[in-house]
Amino acid sequence: MNAIWLFMRKNYRVLLLVVAVSAVLWSFKPKFNNDDPEKDKILLDLITYVIEKGHYDPAAMDDNFSKGVYGNFIDALDPSKRFFLESDIKEFKQYELQVDDMLRNRDLTFFNLVYERVQKRMNEAKVIYRALNDKPFDFNTSESINIDSDKIAFAKNYNELKNRWRLQIKLSTLASLVDKQKIEQDKKAKDASYAVKTTAQLEKESRESAIKNLDEYFDFVSDLDRNDWFEVYVNAIVTQFDPHTFYFAPEEKEKFDISMSGKLEGIGARLQKKNDNTEISELISGGPAWRSKELEPGDVILKVAQGSNEPVEVTGMRLDDVVKKIKGPKGTEVRLTVRKVDGDVKVIKIIRDVVEIEETYAKSTVIEKNGKKFGLIYLPKFYIDFENDNNRDAAKDVEAEVLKLKKAGVEGIVMDLRDNGGGSLKTVVDITGLFIDEGPIVQVKSFGGKKDVLADHNPKVQWDGPLVILQNNFSASASEIFAAAIQDYKRGIVLGSKQSYGKGTVQTVIDLNQFKFPGQSNFGDFGALKTTTQKFYRINGGSTQLEGVTSDIPIPDRYTYIGFGERDEKKALQWDKIDAAPYRTSKSILNFESVVTNSQKRISENNQFKLIDENAKWINDRKDESLVNLNIDKFIAEQKNIEESTKKFKEITKYKNLLQIRNLPGELELMKKDADFSRKRKDWYEAISKDAYIDEAINVLGDIKSPLLANKPIPSKKPKLLVKS
Known part of the structure; x- marks a missing residue:
């Protein structure tokens, strides 16, 4: 951004x-x-x-x-x-x-x-x-x-x-x-x-x-x-x-599709350029390269061959061109001549396959506090495969995570949408439908004033218990549609930064090759244009454009006093309002006001949030200071002054909550088999244990009085404790 x-x-x-x-x-x-x-x-x-x-x-x-x-x-x-x-x-x-x-x-x-x-x-x-x-x-x-x-x-x-x-x-x-x-x-x-x-x-x-x-x-x-x-x-x-209209050259369009679907066909290795060499920087867990156990980070790719064809030297070649040669359809063979970390030169055969980029996808865990179990679902983006509706998408995955959490016997769910920049409009409608009865989710207005109401038509509710949406300044677009709908239905409580990013527009990716301009056929692929074709509105009629979604319970963060978001973008479309769609609020929270009041009291008394707010003020006060002294004594003195001023802010990173994080069924077995998956999950659990925002979201869940609890079978076996802090 x-x-x-x-x-x-x-x-x-x-x-x-x-x-x-x-x-x-x-x-x-x-x-x-x-x-x-x-x-x-x-x-x-x-x-x-x-x-x-x-x-x-x-x-x-x-x-x-x-x-x-x-x-x-x-x-x-x-x-x-x-x-x-x-x-x-x-x-x-x-x-x-x-x-x-x-x-x-x-x-x-x-x-x-x-x-x-x-x-x-x-x-x-x-x-x-x-x-x-x-x-x-x-x-x-x-x-x-x-x-x-x-x-x-x-x-x-x-x-x-x-x-x-x-x-x-x-x-x-x-x-x-x-x-x-x-x-x-x-x-x-x-x-x-x-x-x-x-x-x-x-x-x-x-x-x-x-x-x-x-x-x-x-x-x-x-x-x-x-x-x-x-x-x-x-x-x-x-x-x-507008700031969201963007041209994709052919290669960039392919990268965009991969980012939206979370999958690609290839060997599952991330590459980086070092001088004239192309080096393996990371193997994607579960991918063909990872499964072969022959490639490793640090290996330098010298040549690439398609099956039994003659290998092509790639030293000095553009990184994008090397990637093109290595990627290919599922089931085909690529042969890499690599110089191993120890200096040995080796030819490695790999059969390409579909590679799923796991960090793109939704994940969940069970959190215990005060003897109660709650669920946390982290959704990094509203992903979808535009080419195949039957493939994995965010709505299917979130539903699967909800079912896992229900089976584990949780009493409430936190949907963590922090840093979620949006994605597919379809998936956000489907995901919202998991938490409400039938009804409108979002209103979409096209050029010329035509309005459509996108609704959930499935009366089935996968989760009708306490619900908290966790957002921040970087929650945008589809994230805001979801948070706004939950807020308008009074289905859950929105917690986090004072307001979300404020992107209330819809973009369509248009393939430029479909048009037939004179001479166009002589030049191959022209790529695609992502352009703003619609604005979306809450079901209450208000736009999220510029204003975003205001949290029911605002919590200080380090950007509280720094103005940014859609409202700070040049050429951003303006805020407006249309008629509300017909909808009825739910009766999911019987004590909304007291939940908000109790949370605000905890936040105001929480030393971690006090320190975060003080740090945010310090950042704001210094943001315009740009003159740096190049005299070593004065430079060191200025550095010491800054370090002295910020010494107390280092305590922010030392925060530990009292949450107990428990594995979902089958996860421990997967962690034993997959070291990379295990490392990433443990890193996530460690981050949760230091997260004051998740801690307060769990507190809010515990305060909510709901007339209906999700049907939850008593778990046959208590999950094993993984992290306790």
Whole structure:
């Protein structure tokens, strides 16, 4: 989310940690190739056509639109203002009000100019920063750097640009040097005979590390070609219509489909690029590579062969191209020539299969407190397989988890939707139906004013007992539909951040290849456009757009005083209201007011939440501080002041609740068979044991008086205790 990134950019401590790469974050160095610009022109025609015909509320393509595209594109190229000169911006400026006309005329002059210039400036930047490795920095001089690029202008000339790079790398080196000095002091304290490295030695190590980080980043972005960069330009255009309209190049569309379905066909290994090599970074639990037990993290892929065909060298190849060669249909064979961690070279045969990315899916556990058992369901997104309705989706999985929890004899359920950015509209309707009788779930309004009411038509209720929805600032879209429906029906209690993200729009992914523009058939796949086609409304008529869902019980979090969400997005659609749908509230909670009052009292008296709120105020107070002193004594003094101020906030991470986490039937056996699954589950359970929000959600469940309890058989066997804290 852009809002998260803006906050991160202004957070002093975070920036110090990532300063080595922040200088070029989101900058690209694409390579020139012989692509026919005619394809780019057809792509712009396609996108313009689809938006004009299908977008919910298309913006006028006028001078204001043109200024927005211009600003978006320049910022995407050089957000840290360490590439372009003031003279470049003056040259670009002549096109600021012409982009809209250029789009109509299929004119790529502005794109070509900026693209070629950033190529030139990035090559120059390489020369600049590498030259800075020649001599040590002097940290006794009085210098400072402003780390908020919004507060600085583009460099007036080449010398000023060189100095900007020098200050950036000096800061990166200084931060590393101070950390290394602390490590040396700790080693000396533990071993009096230890020979502490000199400041000069540590400075050299830190400076070389800063340069190496930049080298690795530039090597990474050098893999991007003109098509990748044109995709950035296209998205600078389409996001002028709203922040959720987005163009997917063919490869990106495939990644989007995988993220929504949680599955792919391949070997089940995550890859990363290291210099010219492609390295295995992780094996996906249960996948073919994991099952073969021959590949392991750290292995370097040298060649790829399809079955018995000749192997192809992949050293130096783009990561996306290597991935394409390794992925393939279920049942086919791929042969990887790999250099093992121990240096041995080996050919490994793997039969591709469907790989399920387990962390994408819903999961649940039983929690005991005060002698009562409750269920927790964590849903990371509302996933679905668009290609096959019979495959796994969030609604089927949540229903299965509910049935497991009922069988375990729980007295209430927490649905944890924190950080859930949404997903399929269909699955959210189906999931809400698990908790209510028949009735409307959400209202959807299309372009032109037509309104549809999406409803649950199944009278069966899978869970009619106490229910709590746990949300935060990052709960968006489908998460908000679910929370709003539960809140409007008074079926459960919404607990968490003051309000959710506030995304009240629906997007449709449109395949651009279905249209037949002149010349289109000559250029292969054009990808897809995700565009806003509808707005959704609560059954009470109000939109969640901008306002989100207000928690019945708000709890402090570290972002309480930092404004972000849909309301802080440029070009976001506005809030409005329509007529309510006919619905009846449930009688699920007999003591709603007292439950809220009791929870608010606990929260106000809870030292953990007091500390979290104090930390949030501290973050807000410091968010605009962007000047960093590069004198080592002053830098260390500032660091000590910050550490002293934040020392008490470290207690937040030491919190432990009194929840007892118990395994569901069959889980222990699976954990014994699958070490990776076991590790991930134990990590989740450990996180739960430190989570004050889940603790309070369980307290709320225990307070709810419900006229109906879910039918629950007495469990034949008490689940084994896994974690007790």
